[in-house]
Amino acid sequence: xxxxxxxxxxxxxxxxxxxxxxxxxxxxxxxxxSVNEFLLMLHLERSAANRLSRVELAKRMHVSASTITxxxxxxxxxxxxxxxxxxxxxxxxxxxxxxxxxxxLAEALATFSKRADYLxxxxxxxxxxxxxxxxxxxxxxxxxxxxx
Amino acid sequence: xxxxxxxxxxxxxxxxxxxxxxxxxxxxxxxxxSVNEFLLMLHLERSAANRLSRVELAKRMHVSASTITxxxxxxxxxxxxxxxxxxxxxxxxxxxxxxxxxxxLAEALATFSKRADYLxxxxxxxxxxxxxxxxxxxxxxxxxxxxx
DNA sequence: GAATTATGCTTGCACATGCAAGCACTTTGC
DNA sequence: GCAAAGTGCTTGCATGTGCAAGCATAATTC
Numbered sequence: 001x002x003x004x005x006x007x008x009x010x011x012x013x014x015x016x017x018x019x020x021x022x023x024x025x026x027x028x029x030x031x032x033x034s035v036n037e038f039l040l041m042l043h044l045e046r047s048a049a050n051r052l053s054r055v056e057l058a059k060r061m062h063v064s065a066s067t068i069t070x071x072x073x074x075x076x077x078x079x080x081x082x083x084x085x086x087x088x089x090x091x092x093x094x095x096x097x098x099x100x101x102x103x104x105l106a107e108a109l110a111t112f113s114k115r116a117d118y119l120x121x122x123x124x125x126x127x128x129x130x131x132x133x134x135x136x137x138x139x140x141x142x143x144x145x146x147x148x
Numbered sequence: 149x150x151x152x153x154x155x156x157x158x159x160x161x162x163x164x165x166x167x168x169x170x171x172x173x174x175x176x177x178x179x180x181x182s183v184n185e186f187l188l189m190l191h192l193e194r195s196a197a198n199r200l201s202r203v204e205l206a207k208r209m210h211v212s213a214s215t216i217t218x219x220x221x222x223x224x225x226x227x228x229x230x231x232x233x234x235x236x237x238x239x240x241x242x243x244x245x246x247x248x249x250x251x252x253l254a255e256a257l258a259t260f261s262k263r264a265d266y267l268x269x270x271x272x273x274x275x276x277x278x279x280x281x282x283x284x285x286x287x288x289x290x291x292x293x294x295x296x
Numbered sequence: 297g298a299a300t301t302a303t304g305c306t307t308g309c310a311c312a313t314g315c316a317a318g319c320a321c322t323t324t325g326c
Numbered sequence: 327g328c329a330a331a332g333t334g335c336t337t338g339c340a341t342g343t344g345c346a347a348g349c350a351t352a353a354t355t356c
Contacts, residue, residue, distance in 0.1 A: 004277050006257075009167060009264035010190075011284035016164030018288070019157060021210040036312090042158075055334060062169040064314050069336055071312090091321050091334045109154075116157035119287065128283070129152050135280055136159035139267065140166070184342090203304060212344050217306055219342090239304040239351050 015119075023115055031108045033080075036061065038112070040071060041080065041105040044097045051084060051096035068095070080104055163267075171263055179256045181228075184209065186260070188219060189228065189253040192245045199232060199244035216243070228252055 024035045031038075043060050044052055052060070054068040061068070072095050075081045080101035086092035097105065120129065172183045179186075191208050192200055200208075202216040209216075220243050223229045228249035234240035245253065268277065 003261075004281060005264040005268045006261040008277065008281050008284060009260065009267060011281070011288060012160070012164050013168060013187075015284060015287045016160050017210050020161060034312095039161075053334075054336095062165050065335065066315080066337080067313055089322070089334085093335065112157065113151075113154040116153040119157060120153045123286075129156065131279070132283055133152060133156050133159070135276070135283075136156060136163060138271075139163045140159055182342095201304075202306095213305065214307080214345080215343055237304085237352070241305065 019115065019119055023112065026111055026115065027108055030111060031104065033104065033108060036063070036071065037075060037080075038105070038108050040068075040075070040095070041097055041101055041108075044081070044095060045102070045105060051094040053086075053092045053094055057095060075101075167263065167267055171260065174259055174263065175256055178259060179252065181252065181256060184211070184219065185223060185228070186253070186256050188216075188223070188243070189245055189249055190257075192229070192243060193250070193253060199242040201234075201240045201242055205243060223249075 020035060023038075027033055027035055027038055039061060040057060043057060044050060047056075054072070055065050057063075057068045058065040072081060072083070076083060079098055082096050082098050084094040084096050086094065124132075168183060171186075175181055175183055175186055187209060188205060191205060192198060195204075202220070203213050205211075205216045206213045220229060220231070224231060227246055230244050230246050232242040232244050234242065272280075
């Protein structure tokens with residue numbers, strides 16, 4: 001099965017790269033944010049308390065902590081997120097979405113969904129979509145924290 | 149169906165990112181190359197004439213032409229690829245894999261396949277794997293040049 | 297066939313990112 | 327309780343990447 005697994009992994013990367021590249025262009029042009037900024041806000045929204053520490057975000061986004069620090073700075077400046085220090089542990093600095101950030105995320109999500117619809121098109125029937133969803137769910141099962 | 153398509157797209161990105169991150173670590177540690185260098189050589193091997201121009205590579209890899217120029221330079225230096233100017237059109241500069249490059253790709257592919265096997269695990273039966281392959285094939289169908 | 301336009305590649309600059317070091321704070325071990 | 331180790335965050339430096347400009351070569355137009 002190695003050959004088929006290899007092929008599937010290549011296709012997976014290919015499809016994801018294609019989708020990400022297209023998304024990057026539209027998110028930048030229409031909403032003025034990068035894919036990573038979009039994903040950062042998405043992670044916040046999907047988190048338990050609507051806020052995450054920098055290291056938590058770093059882990060979830062496969063990115064270094066310093067990157068989160070440097071991503072958050074301009075996002076704070078334009079009012080998409082805020083900084084919140086933990087009362088009990090002064091080391092923890094949470095990133096939390098502002099109202100403006102949530103609004104921006106909602107807009108960007110619409111773009112994302114439009115592209116998702118376009119990706120899967122209308123030639124997939126409901127049963128296939130569910131099947132695909134179940135397969136993807138199994139692939140992320142091992143991973144700890146996930147978006148969907 | 150928008151919700152399910154959206155979820156599937158998120159999962160797709162998530163799975164691909166996870167896989168890519170793990171692959172990056174092992175390719176770097178074991179073979180001393182980046183994921184993009186691996187993909188560059190893979191594109192060369194899968195191309196018609198075993199060589200591609202810089203712009204062709206750029207298109208296929210979702211990367212700018214200048215990035216290819218700058219990726220190729222060190223790869224030439226360590227002997228993984230060679231530079232070949234087209235006889236008819238002096239503007240075209242092809243990137244072509246050397247014997248050492250092909251050997252390195254083969255090693256790296258083994259690592260890739262091992263990770264692909266690990267990703268899909270042994271809980272997928274042959275029918276499911278084929279089904280998943282067919283679905284991915286449909287998703288790349290629109291794309292022009294692909295790896296697999 | 298000369299001028300214009302188009303194409304491929306490279307380079308300067310700006311920006312994003314990872315790594316390692318450093319700092320602040322907390323937890324552990326005694 | 328204090329020292330040592332651990333954890334979270336930030337910053338300096340090095341590297342990777344895109345964009346726009348520039349250069350060389352082809353193709354097109356007249």
